[in-house]
Amino acid sequence: MKIIPILAALSLSALLSACGDGGGSASQTRQPTTPNPPPVAPDGNQWQFGVFPDESEFKDKCEIVRTMPDINGEAYPDTRGTSFDEKMWLRSWSNNTYLWYDEITDRDPEDFETPLAYFDVLVTNERTMSGARKDNFHFAQPTEEFESFAETGSSSGYGINWAFIESAPPRNFTVSSIEASSPNANSGVQRGDKIVEINSIDFVESDIQSEIDSINEALFPSEDGIETLFTFERTDGSQYSVTLTSGTFISSFVNNAKVIDTDVGRTGYVRFDGFQRTAQAPLINTFQYFVDENVTDLVLDLRYNGGGLVAMSAQLGYMIAGPNQTNNRVFELFQFNDQHPTIDPLTGDTIRPIPFFDREIDWENGVFTNNTLPNLGLSKVYVITTEDTCSASESLINGLRGIDIEVVQIGGTTCGKPFGFEPTDNCGTTYFTIQFQGVNDKGFGEFSDGFKVSDNPRFDDELPGCRANDDFKQLLGNENEAMLATALHHINNRTCPVFSSQTTTAFASKKVSEKRPDVSIYDARYRSFLLENSIYIDVKEPSEQER
Template identity: 45%
Template sequence: MKIKFASIAIATLLLSACGGGGGSSSTPKQNINPPPVNNGPDAPVWTEGEFLGASGFKNYCEAPRSGNGFSDVDGTSMHEKMWIRSWSNETYLWYDEIADVDPTNYEVLAYFDTQKTTDTTSSGKPKDQFHFTYDTEEWEQLSQSGVVYGYGIEWAIISPTVPRKAVVVFTEPDTEARTKNITRGSELIEIDGIDFVNTNSQSDVNAINAALFPEELNQSHTFKFRAVDGEEFTVTMSSASIETSPVLTTKVIDTPTGNVGYMQFNSFIAPAEEQLYHSFGEFKQNNVTDLVLDLRYNSGGLLYMASQLGYMIAGDNTNGSLFYRFKFNDKINSEVIPYSTTTYGFADGFQAGLTLPTLNLNRVFILTTDSTCSASEAVMNGLLGSDVEVIQIGGTTCGKPYGFTGEDNCGTTYFTIQFSGDNAMGFGDYADGFSAINSSNPFADPNALVEGCEVSDDYSKPLGDVSERLLSTALSYRNNGSCPVQPVGAPANYQRATFSNQKMIKDNRISTLLRSNIIRGM
């Protein structure tokens, strides 16, 4: 069985100077003056409307990898592009919406960007925002171990244009950022003496990008912050391999009406399975009667892990219903995911086949922002489809009812939307996200409104603090079943970047920390 991803929606944090911008156009464009490409005398020939099997082109590489475990053989860039074309035609959910353009004058990754729909949703955003590539070695490092280069800081972009504003969302344990007491809500002011807020010089922007998103180890940079209390401080940090902690915070909150579990869960990657297993075991031992699941920064990951999480929350209250029904294109047979009741052993060293602990809850409070995406939304939708009460506290989710299984070819892992999914009640159309029922979002889908309260993120308090806005609202709603009398802030109107390929990601120093904001110039 191939374990499917509901995508870690690789999102972007991009700096650009005046006149610049981030992301690719949603409409593919041919290069006006394309660089030379190695189509070669033995390269396959494109014929419009005729598709050979993708397997006939796979692993024929312009620059074959050598060593154990690789099946690469000598080929041309045209072999790689024809594989992309046939693979997209075979597996892309909307393959009949792809324009069959001649790949001859495209670079490989630029050609991949053409292999997607250009339609939009009812809100006007691209129907396909999740078409991207990753260097295979980097992807395996990130997805299997959660390792990225950096300082252990997760950022949020409050203002994407000059005057810019970026704040610390959280820091990872056992990192330099944590040891130097960089706390949530600290606002970035300067990097290496450069004015982060107001600079519009391209050279400054390039230097800031290089510091924020280091591509090598042991790069030293100096950061000036303003803390929540107004005090300014400066720290110097060196880039390191950061092993992210998917389950960052758990606690049991003692209330007069029973124990409430709180969990900040940031990513459905392989190491998370063991952390979830032990955390829910502790919740069960502490007789937790309600759960606040903080998914506000969780961009997704393994769908089968999402089914495990759903079971650990609801257990018997799922009533034997399915968790997720795949909807592929008409060339591929459908599949279903039941609620998983045992461990899969996703990460090396963690045993498969263990019975999962479950709280057997009939409701759950889920904290959200527009970075709540993919597998996180699948948890919400799956539980709603099993008639488990989901109470949403926070902003509208990102709107990704789609997924894919990454496919390596010639050292690049390609991600193209291959399926959507329905819950047990047959619902799965939430391309504009789930919204709390009191949402002010003008594009909120009436079918994707969820009980709960729309409130904005609160960077002034630590995550897990009972006075932090989202958690406080969840605890209040638990007691009285209503939202704050006055709306508690409006959710931030973040701008999502779209992008096409790994080259663009590398060239623009796009963050791999799964954020969804873009910094621009004027």
């Protein structure tokens, strides 16, 4: 997959040195003193604490050289190297671009068996004000998977999206939605079903490590054609068993679009599950439909939207607010670590704010087309959120609030990721490390504990709205589903319904369980949704004429 120039990583020198103190003679006659020379960067076969050679010395030097072409038929840039080269690249790259580079403990790469094991420790251990991990978004995945998903929206698996309510005993994995193009779309599995057994292993209570390993392998199959026997429990308590087969499917990111007549006008509703390239056309079509239907209110369902392209988030912000409220306003400004106050370390360009994009994007060539986006020109939008609402979804909320669009939050606290990164391939693995923080037109971007509903908002990460939980007893898009029903009630009455927190099924966090790794199932953040919690851009900056 081509990385478009705005996020093409360019090597910048990250060589750090320290000066020693001068020393004097032991004799009574004072001798001239000279400072010790700064440490010399070691060659590529050595590690020296606190000294970071330029990352370009190690980039694409691979223990295993890829000979197959990438998704575009082009050769990978791999050359013969070692595992140590790969680890040294990770070290220098992190020191140069990681947002909290000065909070990484510098460790000898030789102490770690693999590059992935080393990458796991190239991260801050600090905590937020709430006690959550400051960086809960540090992960990697095979480049082949990333390229396929980013380019085409295709994934391999069962096509079932899970609500990971509890990953340790008593476990609760509940079906949240099923992809229409998945090989199991007609299997009879439906939203709200909970896993009871997998291949006759007790999914809920097993604490035997070999069984846990088998469950993990079955839940996240590594190839197509894997058949797995699942036993589910429905919301009425009945159980059934079904064999599911893994396969490749195309994710549908724009779902359940409809117009609902309310007491005060026409309300558009759409469930939007990811800011990915293939979502652009259906998203534009949906908003054109809303414009044609004279929609006056909008419910944007982001409950399962883990993020994606911030360029598309800027497009969506424009389609909601329109030109009069977005012209010459900042959607988001990226702030990098203090080594890079004015120059983007990923591109070498001067840091410039991202505007609200008003045109369609040609993703293949990384340029804007001449097609202007439809817009609703709203001054208020209802946003349905859970802890799965993350990254580019939160950028949308923050960007709109930066230009005084009223965002009414329905649901629960978002995941808390005002950060982003450029997915970077090296030797067959794509690494995601936090490289910037985004701020809106008012300079606000500190929502690392998530946007939250408040009865009396006093802080910038608190929003007006209604608390509500995910309702697995109803289909998504159904007007009786508790979160959508809550939004519609507020549109009609400007108050929260009393049932919004009483008749729903709780939706739990996907954050990494503190009980890992003993008897916990792999967290969905790293294994199920390939691009969850990512912000990145792959479109060229508009020229001055285009602005």
